[in-house]
Amino acid sequence: MTNRNPFRFTSCFDRHYLLLLILLLGMGSCSLIHYLYTTDPADETGEQISSYLESLDIPYDYSLLLLDSVWYKLNEERHFLNRYKHSTGASASPIQLRLYNKKGEIINGYSQCYGDYKKFDFLNKDVEKLTNLVPTNYNLRLEDEFEMFDITEATKKEILLKARESDRIILCYWNIWSKYFSKVVLKGIRKYKRNHPDERTLIILVNTGLDPHTIKKYSKTNNASVK
Numbered sequence: 001m002t003n004r005n006p007f008r009f010t011s012c013f014d015r016h017y018l019l020l021l022i023l024l025l026g027m028g029s030c031s032l033i034h035y036l037y038t039t040d041p042a043d044e045t046g047e048q049i050s051s052y053l054e055s056l057d058i059p060y061d062y063s064l065l066l067l068d069s070v071w072y073k074l075n076e077e078r079h080f081l082n083r084y085k086h087s088t089g090a091s092a093s094p095i096q097l098r099l100y101n102k103k104g105e106i107i108n109g110y111s112q113c114y115g116d117y118k119k120f121d122f123l124n125k126d127v128e129k130l131t132n133l134v135p136t137n138y139n140l141r142l143e144d145e146f147e148m149f150d151i152t153e154a155t156k157k158e159i160l161l162k163a164r165e166s167d168r169i170i171l172c173y174w175n176i177w178s179k180y181f182s183k184v185v186l187k188g189i190r191k192y193k194r195n196h197p198d199e200r201t202l203i204i205l206v207n208t209g210l211d212p213h214t215i216k217k218y219s220k221t222n223n224a225s226v227k
Contacts, residue, residue, distance in 0.1 A: 048209075083137050
């Protein structure tokens, strides 16, 4: 009787299975998510953004665009959300949720690489219970966010005035190309708004759908790491 070599591939399926296993072990969770479930990043137009949000019935007060020339600042001291990624020099996630109070102080935050948004449900759970679970930077200020957006000084003043009159401010960085991973956060905002119709909530959506070639050009200029 001939002993079968346990490491000998008997089919194409075996080889594909091994390749997938190597990929799973060799890639970080966020890289793997990007590889398997998203499309290639590209510039997303105002028309595309409006149509997408309308198709999902997402509520918002302001829909803004992230300036491609300042993308690198999401990794800087006054703007980074994820303390762990910042400490390792990894680039910031393009999907982030930041919750502020009327004083402009951050209450809580979510980054794509924290894990499945549904498991945390950041907008509805007791904030104190989440503080020690995720590496959020609690030194962020709402007013510092505005240097990231393509808006006029008049619009900035208008938003800040409304923020001071609100119970909470939900600021979400998102894009279309990330598919489910942005959609689940946007739907979380929609659910929260429907469940709290009487709360004065200011919702600011910031689209991060940018051409990666443009981002890299600016990141090289500013010596920042953007992947």
